[in-house]
Each structure stands twice: as C-alpha cells, then as structure tokens.
Amino acid sequence: MSGSTLHPTPAPETARRDRVIGSYSTGRPGPIVVVTAGVHGNEPAGTLALRRVFDALERDRVPLKGKLLGLAGNVDALARKVRFVERDLNRGWHSDLVRDLLARGDAAAEDREQRELASIFVGLFAEARTPVTFLDVHSTSAGGAPFCAISDTMRNRRLAFALPVPVILGLEESIDGTMLSYLDDLGHVACVFEGGQHDDPLTVDHDEDAIWITLVTAGCLAASDVNDLGRRRARLEAASKGIPHVVEIVHREAVGPDDGFVMRPGYVNFQSIRKGEPLAARADGEVRSTWNARILMPLYQSQGDDGFFVVRAIRKFWLHVSTALRKLRLHVLLPVLPGVKWHESRLDTLIVDPRVARWLVLQIFHLFGFRRRTDEGDRLVFSRRRPDFRKLAPVDYGSRPPA
C-alpha cells in the first residue's frame, strides 16, 4: 500500500483506555519522557513500576517540567500474560511499514497494538520541541543483573550511562526493526531497560529506579525532587556489581519454531562462559560456546526467537576514543579505507566490500557509531543513527499529519 492514501490517521484518544497508564504534567515547559512497558505481554513489571511513579508524582505534586507519559505496549498480550498474540510487537518498526499501518483503516492483534502506539508517537513528535526521551522497560526469562541497551549515539549514551547498570551496545546489529530503532532513526533518545527476571518483585523496584533516574537525566526533575535518588542509584549499582560497565554483542543465537531449542538450565544474565562449554540443545545437535565471554538473555520461555546472546566487555579507553572521533567528525575519512565507499543514495551509509570487512574493520566502524544493517547483494551496508548534531528527522505521515 502506498503512503498517499487519504484514510485519516486515528487520534491518540481512539487508543484503548488501558493503553495510557498515566500522563503527568504541571504545565511547566520542558522535555517529554515516554516510558513504554509490557511491549512483551509476559513482562508486566514495568507497568507496575509506572503506576508507582505516577502515584508518587500526583501524591507529592512533584514540580515536573515537561511531561511524563506511561504507555502499556501490548495491551492484549498483557491481559493474556503471553509474550505476544500473533507476532512480536518489538519487530516490524520500519518507517514505511509504520506509515502504511497508520494509513490502514483496520488492524488486528499486534498490528493494532503497533498502530495505536505509532499514532500516539506521531502526535508527540508534532508536539515536541526537542528530542523525546523513550525508555522501553522489559524483563527477561532468566535471572541476573538489570541492564540497558542502546544504539550507540552520544545522546543515547548520556541517558544510558546515567543508569548505574551495564550498557549493551550492538543489539541493533542482531535484531531488526525494533521499536527503539525506529525512534532512534528519527533522532530521539531511546533506551531499553531490562529490570530483571519477569516475576521477581525486585524487577519492579529496578524499573521504578530507572524511571526516576531517566526523569532527572532528561531534565524533567531536579535530583532534589526525588526523595530517595541516592538509594535508588545504590540499589541498581548493587544489583550489577562485578559486571563490566559497557559490553558489546558478539553473537545472537537465532531460534526458529522448529529448531527444538532447549537452553541448559541455570544460566543467568552476564554469567561467564568458556570455550567448549555446552550451552543448549537443538534438534540437530548440541550448541557449544566458541567464546570466552558472558551470556545474556538465555531463553527460558516458550515464545521468542533469541536463544541467547554472547557479550564481551568494551574498555573505557575505546569509548573515549570514539567520543573524540565523533566530535571531530572524522567519519568523513572512512572511505579512505580499502573497499569502503559512501552509499550512492542513502545518507550516513557506507558500502563495504565483504573481503575487507574483517574484525578490525568492524571495530573501526563501531568506533564511529556505524553498525552493520541490511546487506545489499554481496555488499555489506553500514549506517549510523541520526547523528546528534542534526535536527530531528521530519516524520513521513503519508498524505497528511495525524488528526
């Protein structure tokens, strides 16, 4: 379907009533913070944390600047306590698909959920004067430390590094079309927060801590507006003690419905793994580690297509180097590398000859904030998120802005 259809886009208030967990504003100008929770319906902890935050804001009449909006992600799946009904709501957030969905008159299951969310987002984009901060709160089937995950832009680092939990880089290289990826590409601040195990009461506490810290980092609240900010920071810090501060994804174990994938029991997030260690079983044999690294999000539930991830620490030194390189905008020199050239038509996109894309080249791209995206034929395509020094991208609404 083309984007030129004249179907009106639904106004945000046509979304189901239980979509909006809360909306808090005191009329003071300031940034917009959006917290989404339960994008996976078997992860309700974030919705409980949001209710606590809204209760406290209203009870204490906290002088918040701007606005906090709390949204339930997958309303139907939350009611049924399943990850999703027909498909993963955290996939398929490509701008052309979203535009088509907004233009459609009908949608069911996750299409409907996505359409309602996208409609609210588009309304916020029109309202926002500065990038909107999105915190997408999740939980994991395995236990272990809380963490956050971002696309590696400077604006995202600012929020992620303010949360005293490990930061995961490179998730977007292994998962395509996530909601935050879509928001990132439009130039907003976007961070996933994983508070802990689905049913652990501590996960709700961690989620609440992360929401308060996000409100302070975004500039909606002063640190002094949050009574127990120090205790909240300390709680998150304690939960992730001994784990590297920044790690990068080096492997995603993709799982299909017929793979017969069974994770070996007992793994938790960030647990160390050794080369040769048996990690899981598949119908076609055993999965052994080929890394001395750490495991992340081992799958202990029936729904989901990520068996586990493998992560490795990034040294602080390299983070400083990459900050300097980006401030100096030295990415213009990347095409000097053999086999690397700018994409003919796409902005901020490089084409790489796979014969030269060895590990070192990958690392250099990462330093500049470029990640491998879709590949075109035998060419590897690297692009970076909307850089921090550019204006927000105009949103393509199709034929008309939302009502």
Ligand SMILES: [Zn+2]
């Ligand atoms: Zn999730």
